[in-house]
Amino acid sequence: MLFALAMDAVKAAVGVLDLSTVLVLVVSFLATVVLLGRSRRRGRLPPGPRPWPLIGNLPSLTAHPHRKFTEWRGRYGDVYTVRMGPDDVVIVNGWDAARESLVRQADDFADRPRLYVFDRLSHGGKGVIFGQYNLAWKANRKFVTTTLREFGLGKQSMETRIQEEARELCNWLGSYDGRPLDTGLLASAASNVICSVVFGSRFPYEHEDFRQMMALLDRGLRLSMVGQIFNMFPWARFVPFLSNLGNQVIDNCDQIDEFLKKIVKKHKDSFDPExxxxxxxxxxxxxxxGMDLNxxxxxxxxxxxxxxxLMFDLFVAGTDTTASTLRWALLFLATxxxxxxxxxxxxxxxxxxETPVSLAHRPDLPxxxxxxxxxxxxRSPAALSPPHMTGTDVTLNGYDIPQNTQVYINLWSLHMDPxxxxxxxxxxxxxxxxxxGKVLPNPPSYAPFSLGRRACAGKQLAKSETFLFLVSMVQxxxxxxxxxxxxxxxxxxxxFALAPPQHSLCAVSRD
Known part of the structure; x- marks a missing residue:
């Protein structure tokens, strides 16, 4: 995917630049990679596919890298190394290796690499998704889990919020009267649950601020794969035929940032510590x-x-992953x-x-x-984990992996293991x-919300939402x-998530 995006940008540039200019830019591009970005394999990194000079294994990683990584597992084993641009990256496949790295050596694999776009989105390694693994991250992660419980997770109040949103969602589906509808709009329902927790209230789907927020998130998610180019090659945003893509990514980051800061300011202006x-x-x-205690x-x-x-993390994780799961669920049911x-x-x-579904019904709906x-x-939303990074020199499956090495967990390989x-x-x-006759409680080789320190903090909320939304819709x-x-x-x-392609479905009333 990354290589294909770069090639598309080059093709577009040829239409506006003369050949000699393009050649100069390409030579400069390659020279810069050699001088600034090239890394060498260190220690006893696990062997993997032979990389191309300068660009590594990117040409093989097209639209579905998780499938390619699973294919390579059959050739190189559960743990191997690929080169993504200038960086050596370790790929971890299979249930045993995933548990060894994320559970048994949890602290050693819990860090995140400092990547350009992620740094912009996380204010320099803050938040819980892209944040650095340190005392601040641990405090903020604990805050998320504690506060979600405080505001209703696992309680009737949260269930009531989801049930109310499910009713609004069904009203919206009914307004189409069986005509084709874009299931991408399910993101509005998922996002509104997060709004009710983070902002204290939900929004009508046509509310101006809500539509602006959804548009920014949607654009940011569509640009997320493009942004990977600049994570690997931060200087590429200055290359003429890539600068427009870079500007779009950064502009969207800045707009999301500004939008969230305005919301924080409104809360600060009306804040009452009691x-x-x-x-x-x-x-x-x-x-x-902190200020009161100095x-x-x-x-x-x-x-x-x-x-x-943290607000960005909650909205992205709470909207895109839940919406993708619901869209896949409806598509599988339709097919x-x-x-x-x-x-x-x-x-x-x-x-x-007629009875609203509740979480108490779940055991009776195996x-x-x-x-x-x-x-x-x-179709787990996270076919690949976000990149981990080793916080120290580690050994995995007999291979030495140096500190500060990027590691991807191929969750797809767990779920597609015959x-x-x-x-x-x-x-x-x-x-x-x-x-x-009951659902298996903890099946092996199953980790849709990942494992270890970086497992999804909103797992229980996501499971509650998808269950209540889906049952309400099929009712x-x-x-x-x-x-x-x-x-x-x-x-x-x-x-950001493995989502179905844009498509339409018909919701035919059963009433």
Whole structure:
């Protein structure tokens, strides 16, 4: 994908630059890589595919790098090295190696590399997704998990918020009266749950500020893969035929940053330390405590920059991953009508058509729950983990991996391993149902929310949302492809999450 994007940019440039200029730029580009970026393999890094000079293995990593990494696993084993541009990157495949690195050696693999675009989004390594693994990260991660519980996670109040949003979502689906609709709009429902927790209230889908926020997030996610070019080659944003792409990425980062800062300012202007309305107020309270106690320790861990980075993390992770899971779920149901019928039969029997579904119904809906498990296995939002980085020299599967080495966990390889999942490309929810008729609690080689220190902090919220949203939708609608339309490609589109391609479905009322 990265190589293809760079080549597209070159082709576009040829139309506006003469050949000699392009050649000079290309030579300069390659020379700069050699002088500034080239790295050599160190220690006993695991062997892998032979890299091309200067660009490494990028030509092989097209639109679906997770599939290529899984293919290479058969040739080089569970742990091997690829070169991505100037950097050596270790790829970890399979259940055993993933657990060894992320669980048994959790602290050693918990850091993040300092990459240009990620640094811009995280205010220099802050927040919980791209933040550096240090005391501030640990404090902010603890804040997220504690505050989500405080504002209702695992309680009736959070469930009520999701149920209210599910009703709004079903009203929106019903407004199409069975006509084709773009399932990408499911992101609005997922984002509104986050809004209710972070801002203290939801927004009508047509609200101006809400639409602006969704547009910025959507554009940022579409630019996320382009941004990887500048993560590997930060100076590439100054190359004429790539500068426009770089400007788009940075401009969008700045707009998101400005939007979130305005929200923080509104909260600061009305802040009352005795009343905490939402996550932002809870964070401002932490900052206020630091100032009140004159504590440099708290001030270092909780700052406005940390807060803005954390808000970005919550919205991106809470919107894109949940929306992608729901879109995949509806697409699988539309292309497997027998599965959809079984889900609806179970829901009708246990919940009925009129009763709002609750999380208490989940144990009595094993087939429906298994469908969501199978969706997450086949199309986990994180086919590849965000890049980890070794915090010290480590040994994995007998290979020495130096400190500050980038490491990707290929979660796709866990979920598509035939040793654990026979015929892994077949959609079969029953593989998650045990002999007792219940959903298997902790199946091996299954980690849709990753593992270890960097596992998704919002895992329980995401599971609650997808369950309540999906059951609410199938209670009232049947989903099918538009008349005469072929099913879209099921490989997915790599971005922040592995999302289905843009497509339409018809929500046909069952009422």
């Amino acid at each position: 009343t905490r309305r939402d996550v932002i107020d809870a964070y401002l309270h932490q900052m206020w405590q 504590s440099n320790d708290l001030a270092d861990k909780f700052s406005e920059e940390h807060l803005v980075a 497997h009508p027998d599965v959809q019928s079984k889900v609806q039969e179970e829901v009708d029997r246990v919940v009925g058509r 087939y429906t729950d298994a469908v969501l498990h199978e969706v997450l296995r086949m 040793a654990y999942w026979p015929d892994p490309e077949r959609f079969d929810p029953t593989r998650f149902i045990g002999s007792n 009232h609608f049947s989903f099918k492809l538009p008349e005469g339309a072929a099913a879209p490609p099921m490989d997915g589109v790599m971005g």
